[in-house]
Amino acid sequence: MAAKKLLLLLPAVLFLLEVDALGKRSIDLIAAHGLISDGRLPREVIPNRYKLEIQPFPNDGNFKGTVKINITWVERTDEITLHADPALEIVETLVTQFAPDDETEKLSSTPLPPTPVAVKEITKTPKKPLLVIKLDKEYGQGTQAQITLRFNGKLFNDTSEGLFRHFYIDSKTNEKKWYIASHLRPNLARRVFPCFDEPAYKVPFEISIARQRKMVALSNTPLKSTSNMDKNPSWVWDHFDETPPMSTFTVGIVVTDFASYIYNTSTEDALKCVLQVKVWGRPDYISSLEDAGKKIVKSMKILEDFWGTSYPFPKLDCLALPNYQATRPADNWGLILFKESELGSKTTWHIAQELVYQWLGAMATPFWWSDAHVNHALARYLTAYTTIQLLDGTENYNNWPITMLYSIYYEFSKRYPHGKSTAIKQDSASTKTELVFRMLNYTLGEPTFKHAMQKFMADRQFKTFFGDDIWSTFTEQARNDGVLDPSMSINEIAASWITKDRLPVVNVTRNYQDNTATIHQRVYLRERPHDVPDQEKFLWWIPIVMIRQDKLNFTNSTPTVWMKKERQITVTDLPKSNKFIIINPEEIGPFPVLYDNDNWNMLAQYLADNKVRTTIPVNTRAKLLHDAWNLAYAGDLCFGTALNMTLFLRYERDYIAWDPVFTMIDHIGRHIDSSEVHKKFQSYVRLLLTPLYEELGNEPQEGESDGRAHLRSSSKVFLCQAGYKPCIDEAQAAFRKWMESDNPDEGNPVANQYICPVFKWGTNEEWDFGLQRIIKFPATRKANERTYLLKTLAGCPIDAWKIEKLLNITVLEENGNFTDNDVYLIFSMLTGGASGYTTLFNFLEKNWDVIKVRFENKPHLWNSLITSATTVFKTQEGLDMVSELYLEKQGEFGTADFVIEKALKNIKEETKWSNENLPVIERWLDDYLKINDV
Missing domain, CATH: 2.60.40.1910 (Immunoglobulin-like)
Incomplete structure (x- = not known):
């Protein structure tokens, strides 16, 4: 009896041990998700397993279901609290006790038969997705029971969240065809069925899905059996094998009529495990997924080798969903949902990333969302690792890690990193942590890194973990391998990087x-x-x-x-x-x-x-x-x-080495474009890029790498900005076709890359033509096309008269074809170059009284104008101009008073930089241009 009791309590014991470990974390990781502040469920009662039945009705847009949850009391209570979305209709609730508590066991060694438990009250917590079942009395530690809940819900139509439905049109029959799918990450299982919707509650699931006979149902595990549905011969129940312990967000449900093809890895000598990979898509699209299965199998082999263990499921279904709207795939365990464009694309990182999450997320799961940060970083690192292995050195993966290194250098070197953006903070923190993993792989050596991760996965598979568990495993492995001084710990090393926004x-x-x-x-x-x-x-x-x-x-x-x-x-x-x-x-x-x-x-x-x-x-x-x-x-x-x-x-042709050059040209060019040095700098840019561009050629070559294409594109953009005549001629020729068309307002046939060079270096007639296209822009066309045209019309010209004409029309004349949002956008775009913000400043100074009256009741536009017109100067001349305006109009700035005061402080700093560096840059450019006979 005691042994049986221990088995019954095992999930509860494991859960409590992990909860106790909360106090042992040495790294308090930054929240990777807003859920870190989400209210936690009480821990008096925890789940042991689920039996879930779902019947979706795609034509009607709803579903019904039943869930049976085996639970254990870990503390005395008379309440059971679980998650249930307010929109979920609870039809029936039953509680049945089938194991006694410790006190009852002391009185009798005879097991109790299943006994109904009286439910006193069922309430939904206002403004919270909580369902509270109040019982007639308290039950003590060790009590086991089963909750049975019948419920009804609605299928989401407009988002790919929870249990949702979308349709596609069959090209042969022109028939609308629905499919049902689930996307429950991070905490959307509560929208589909009542549950303990927290990642730490990892327990087995037994899932059954009802479907029409002509459809196919899929879930996390292989199909076990199919049974007829009573009273409805056109429907059947599909029953699936019990899952390993898993979190609610990894539950997967699909009902569809897609076609599929099988890639059975047992035919691959390199893979020792028998894993059936199926790729699914609508019949019209399935041929586009021909290579997806091969990529999945190759990626799986790489990951199995890395983890030192086989994939724990005998099958993996990957679906390409039409009209799937979520920002990322749904990585249910054993069932991954992609956008069609992602699964069918030539790139491999989408596939690699979701396969990584099969281990880091499904097999080993962060205990709470605060630990999802380090999990996400490690998953990204392993995605890069897998993708690079797949590419086998033929191409660098998305310029990894150089591009993301540059972005976090810029972010963390600001006086105030992230601004007010939580999303930027989370992403840059995760990127930095990813780079810490890369650093450890180098400094500890790849064998130690892999062995540490293999040990971590062996210890935490089918369980949850805290972020600190990963660093502790690294420390232990590195010390065992003799690659880390015993006085050092990876926990302390990692913490010094992760806990600073610097x-x-x-x-x-x-x-x-x-x-x-x-x-x-x-x-x-x-x-x-x-x-x-x-x-x-x-x-x-x-x-x-x-x-x-x-x-x-x-x-x-x-x-x-x-x-x-x-x-x-x-x-x-x-x-x-x-x-x-x-x-x-x-x-x-x-x-x-x-x-x-x-x-x-x-x-x-x-x-x-x-x-x-x-x-x-x-x-x-x-x-x-x-x-x-x-x-x-x-x-x-x-x-x-x-x-x-x-x-x-002059010799370099690798795009990785050129990447920082283009950023340098942009940053330095913007900083010095108000000085005479800028013309010399543009000559330097033309000398630097012209041989490269001429060697690459104007047109892509068959079979060329993405890196070469990227290098051609970037060099062309910056040559055009620097006034490279062949580029300008090409842009004007393309633009002329638009000007000569019978109805230029029907659409814009000019590629975006040509528009800015024309507005910057082209004729007055060309710029005026662009202005008229914005004024006469038809309401039937996409608004983002007009926005792009307005951005380039305002932000690209270097001629002051063009900018002033645009400001006269939009600000002084208040042309009805331009909204306040347009004016705001124009002000913002004029900060991109000295011609823009200098002209804007002169326009403000000349028309101060009129503009002040115009914007009297529009503080957002007034503040935007003062910001754009005064904060971007970088020379003594600009400082003098802004200072003079400030003294002359003191007391009249109103809501923008703080803006100009801050601007003066910043311009002083930029002026100091210019005074120190412009003479040095000019001397170097003079010598360089002289050597090159310019």
Whole structure:
């Protein structure tokens, strides 16, 4: 009896052990989802298993069902609280006790027969998706019962959430055909059936789905049996195998008439497990999914090898759904729902990502949403890992990790990261954590990394975990493998990165007399002024991985030393004074590195030698270039030194190395476009990009890589912006066809890439034609086409008269064809270039009184105008203009008073930067243009 009792209580015991572990977490992870603040269910009663029956009626738009939940009391209570959406109609509620509590067992060793429990009251909590079942008395720890709930619900039509229906049109019969599917992540199971809708409650499910005979039903597990439905011969019940323990959000339900093809992996020698993969799609689309099954099988093999274990289910169904509207696929365990465009696309990362979630999310599940953050980061890292393995080195995956590195460098180097955007904060925090995993893979070594993850999965499969469990497993494995000092822990290392909304910059100053270097860490700040409070308190655990010119070896990523939250350390035994060093090659850790000028110059000279340039891998070449110009932009490095790092680009043809260049051209170009230096900079851009573009050719080549296509496109865009005549001629020729068309308002035949060059470098007639197209824009066309045209019409011109004419029409004349939103958009677009914001400032100054009256009752437009007209100046001339306006109109700014005061402070900082850097940039450009006979 005692053994039987222990088995009955096992789910409760495991759950309580995991709850107790909450207090042991050393890393308090940032919330990855708004659900972190969601109210938690009481823990007096927990589920042991579900038996779920669902009958959807697609034509009627509703469903009915029954759920039987076996539960255990872990604390004395007379209430059972579970989740149920307010829109879910509860038809019947029964509670049956089938195991006694501890007190009853002491009195009798004879098991009780199933006994009805009197339900005193059933209530729905106002404004909360909670169903409370009040019993006639309290029951003690160990009591087992079954709740039976019958319910009715509506199928969602307009969103792909909960249990929803969509249709497609059969091309042969022109018939509307419905399908039913479920998307329950993150907490939408409560919309479909009453349940304990929290990720920590992982228990088995036994699922049955009713369907019409001509349809097919799918769920998480293989079909076990089919039975006829009483009183309705056209319907049947499909009963599926019991699932392993799983969270409610991984429950999958589909009813459809799709076609499918099978890819049975038992025919693949490389795979030892027998896994049946089925790919489903509407009959018209199934041929487009020919390669999807192969990608799934190959991805699964990579992941099974990584985890060191077979996929736990004997089947996996992947469906391409027409009209599926969710932002991401529904990764139910054993049943994944994709958009048609995702499953049928040439890219592989959509598939890889959802297969990763079969392990990280379904098999091992975060205990609560606060831990979903680290789970999401690890899943993204493994998605990249899987995709790169699939591509087998033929193409880099979405320029990973360079592109996301650049984005978080920019975000975390702001004075106020994320602004007020929680979404940006969550995404950048997750990206940073993903990069921490990448850093650990390098510094601990891939064998240790994989073994740690395999141990983690072996320990946590079919269970839940906390974020700290992952870091603890890494620590244990790394110590066992002898790759981590016993005094260090991965928990502490990871925490130093995850808990800060900042990144470090590492300063390396070499002493060439004694072959040593001082390494100093501080907060990386790019946006001025660098007056972030408490920045001296920020310290990280930083791996110092070093490459020496005299011993070039990019395969060894073992740290020379760790900075253990130390402000400064000294390293010895460096190479001779004529040999460079590289710290943090391949961007192993997410931090830029600032060297002394001598080391930078040695790096620039080495890269400029085409015979040896490629001995430095392309990711490291890109890093050196990116670090140099960003640190110069931040005011930490001489711009002449940074621009020297671009000289090797005359030979460079790898798009990864060019990526930071295009950002540099954009950022620096915008900063200096109000000065005479800008014309010289545009000449430099043309000299830099013209040979590259001419070599790539104007038209794509058959079978060329995505990287080459990306490089051609980017170089063309920036050449056009810099006034490259062949580009402008091409754009004008395309635009002329539109101007000569019989009815130009029917549609825009010009590719978007051509419109801005025409409005910037083209004729007055061409710009006026664009203006008329906006004024006469038909209401029958898509509004976003008009928006794009207005953005380019306002944001691209460099001629002041064009901008002033647009402002006269929209602000002074109040042309009825332009809304307040249009005016707001125009103000915003004019901040993109010196011609725009300078003309806007002059327009405001000249028409102050009229505009003030016009915008008297439109504070959002007034504030937008003052912001756009005054905050973007970057030179002393601009500072003088804004200061004079401020003094002259003091007291008249109204709601925008704080805007101009802040603007003056920022312009002073930008003016200081311009005064320090523009002469340096100009001298370098003069020398460069002279050498190139320009």
